[in-house]
Amino acid sequence: MKQYETVIGLEIHAELNTESKIYCSCRNAFGQEPNTQICPVCMGLPGTLPTLNEKAVDFAVRMGHALSCRINSVCRQDRKNYFYPDLPKAYQISQADIPLCENGHLEIMIDGAEKTVGIMRIHIEEDAGKLLHDASYAGSLADYNRCGVPLIEIVTEPDIRSSGEAKAVLDTIRGILRYLDISDCKMQEGSIRCDVNVSVREKGSSELGIRCEMKNVNSFSAAVRGIEYEAKRQIGILESGGVIIQETRRWDDAKGMSFTMRTKEDAEDYRFFPEPDLGTIVVSEERIEKLKETIPELPNAKVFRYVKEHGLPETDARLIADDIDKAKLYDECTALGKCRPKSVSNWILGDISKFCNDTGRSILGTPLTAEKLAGLIAETEKGRISSSAAKTVFRVIVDEGGEPCEIIERLGLAQNSDTESLKQLAAEILAANEKSVSDYKNGKKNALGYLVGQCMKASGGRANPEIIRELLENLLNG
Template identity: 70%
Template sequence: MKDYEIVVGLEVHAELNTKSKIYCNCRNAFGLEVNTQVCPVCMGMPGTLPTLNEKVVEYAIKMGHAMHCQINGVCKQDRKNYFYPDLPKAYQISQAEVPLCGKGYLDVMVDGQMKRIGVTRIHIEEDAGKLLHDESFSGSLVDLNRCGVPLIEIVSEPDIRSSAEAKAYLETIKSILQYLNISDCKMQEGSIRCDVNVSVREKGATEFGTRCEMKNVNSFSAAVRGIEYEAKRQIEILEAGGTIAQETRRWDDVKGMSIVMRSKEDAQDYRYFPEPDLLTIVVPEEKIQALKESIPELPNVKLQRYVFDFGLSQTDATLIAEDISRSKMFDACVALGTCKPKSISNWILADIAKYTNETGKSIEETALTPEHLTSLIEQVEKGVISNASAKKVFAVIVKEDKDPLAIIEEKGMKQNSDTGFLEQLAKDVLAQNEKSVTDYKNGKTNALGYLVGQCMKASKGKANPGIVKEIVTKMLNA
């Protein structure tokens, strides 16, 4: 069998969370009574005129800046003509030759390595309605609430070479959309969807193979399964001497397979022409620049910084970078420079995450401050208090704005790290537990844990367990 390479391109459709729809004043909201958020404009009644929502343009430009795109300050909108029951006008207003955002790229991390994926374009368009099917009625019903909901479509270059790279790209886009607060990214509500283009070619070949497009991919894990299935299907056809037909397929995630929908249409099948009811979009350069300056440090940039500058694992760095409140806390603590970034990460992903999950509060809604968290971690790193004591202090400072040092003093939690005192303590414990000493010397290593435990008990939990273990081990081996 020949060695094949997978080539993937993705088209991501993200619904923007503007208050109203793209060309009318209807409310942009999910899950409301069917056909209640509609008007003559989004229902495509003859004689109605659309008016462009300015916020949609701003949100698209922000995403363009986040993906290093060339912003086209002068562009137009086009009619994309096709007939489908959920498209009342029989055309969709989109953008053809001149999108709002042109060529760009996105750097994503895959297995600790950076991969640059080209972006062809980001354009604005309106969503179509939704067909409803149910066993309680025959045929299909149509809900037009979604008609006119604003979308951006992000089209990648065919630079993706594995399902893992596709997943990393999709997750990065999702986290950027959430950071910019321009889409809620609720996949279960269809807020972010993707079409997947897959082809295969022999390794080393320069020409692309014939691509097939998969629709109905409604989760990132489904995209991974779809890519792997489609690549395998195409390789099997080629190995059997067949040829790949260019077609659009529907991904069935339950069956784990794709089914042919139609032969793939080309751009001319949509008969694009400039939208006559809308003016040219003109965005002043200073507005484009102001939108660029409003963008915070993005999660993919944070991820690189956390892995390469602070030595966090990709998993830990991702868990912090993709959560705005976690990354704010992490960055503020690291900036104080009093304890190790890895220790801060561990506290954020363990104790803080546990507390926020159990209470449903965000970090901002707690009394925890970066100063108090780092002060607490510092005491653990210096051996002033044990991990167990630190957890007790944390339980207080997460609810009350109280200095950890004052709590440690009040509750008498300081560990005893005086080696002279601890050596005497260990001598006494070993003298009283001759059987355990003999057991250790006879190879029963768990006796060490018992002896350290006895030292801790004798010190009423005040001894520094790390130093005690060192002293006891040294005495046993002497």
């Protein structure tokens, strides 16, 4: 078998979380009763006209900056014409020839290496409604709440070579959208969706193969499965001497297969033309620059900083940076300079994540502020409390609130690190455990562990185990 290479391009649609819709003043809210977030404009009633929500432009320009795009300060909106019951005007207002942003790029980390993926364009457009199917009714029902919800479509260059890279692109873009706080990125609510273009070619070839576009990809993991399936399907066709037909396919995630939706011959002609109801979009240089200033430090930059400056392992850095809440807690906590960054990372990725997963609370939704976390870690690092006592303090803080030091005091969790009293304790334990002492002296060194355990037990867990071990060794060897 020949060696093949998969070539992938993504079209990612993200709903923007503006207050109101893109062309009318209806609220942009998910999960409301069907057909309650609508007005004559988003319903496309005869005689109504769209007016552009400039916030959507701002959001798209910010995404353009985050993906290093050129911002087209003068661009227009176009009509994409097609019939479907969820599209009340029978055209979608989108952008054709001149998108708001183009020629950008995105860095992804894949297997420890950095890779650059080109961003062809980002444009703004309106979402359509939704058709619902209800067992109680033979026909289809239409919910127009989503009509006019602002979308950006991010189109990558065909620079992606594997499903893993595609997943990394999707994760990175989602991370950025969250950082910019311009999209809720909830796949299950459809606020981020993607179409996948896949082609294969012989390794080493510089020509692109015939591509198939896959729609109905409803999750990032489905994108991975879909790409793998599609690449295999296309290679199978080529290997058996066939030719790929350019077509649009529908991914069926339950079946794990894609099916032909329409071929190039019966592809729709959308008859794009400039939207006559809206003027040219003009974004002043000043506004473009102002929006640039609002771009926060993005996940990739954070990973770099965490690794270079904090010495975190790259996986830890990525796990924290990709989640805006974790990154916020981490950044605030490390900025206090009270404790080692690695300890903060361990806490966030360990106990805190586990607690949030178990309770469904968000990282920032607990009473554990950065100050308290830093305080707690500092006490542990100073040896004032044991790591198990720290877990107890953590539970108290998240359940009841309170300051770490105060809780340590109140619950008597402070470790005993007083050498004099511990020396006395060690002597008492040795005296009471002659058998273990002689075992140790006869070369059974693991008897020491038992003796440490006995000291801990006798101290009610409060003895500093490091110091006890040291004292016991000194006494036994002395």
